[in-house]
Amino acid sequence: DVKVTQSSRYLVKRTGEKVFLECVQDMDHENMFWYRQDPGLGLRLIYFSYDVKMKEKGDIPEGYSVSREKKERFSLILESASTNQTSMYLCASSFDNEQFFGPGTRLTVL
């Protein structure tokens, strides 16, 4: 079974803090994705990566950056967290066109 894990299920941070969300997959997938999920808005793509050290902006990249130094790990970085970044963050990896999701990190920014 494909396994996608995320470093934290719940996270509380203060405005202005730097926040790292980590995602690891164990199936040697080339593609990895970061989404945020908000009620009534569904999932919106923040960034994705097709290979190590490659990254592409999604639909809402502002306020975020990413890092992919190893194939299995894709990190989402909030350089200076703001309250409007309070959300559920979901990581996914894919082979071909089927995406496998991690359990999500619920981030609260106070």
Add this chain to the structure above:
Amino acid sequence: GEDVEQSLFLSVREGDSSVINCTYTDSSSTYLYWYKQEPGAGLQLLTYIFSNMDMKQDQRLTVLLNKKDKHLSLRIADTQTGDSAIYFCAGYSGNTGKLIFGQGTTLQVKP
């Protein structure tokens, strides 16, 4: 740009059939997916359909695709309380290589 629309809420009684509807705009979508999200969990792929198919059945799940109207539906037969969840429709865009998700439909199953 590409868009996927779903109604936000559906309530049914246990044992009834549920039908969750979705419309999409991207005619280049080669695959269309249904994901299920239980409370506090990530998304789980339920089923998918190729764009050249009209229907796919998998146990209690039936997916219908009307390409002309760009309309996708998920029917759950004999709905159970364990089916209570948020259901997301998503289209795979061949042009961008990305999945475009709908807003999610919360299915409430009453005993």
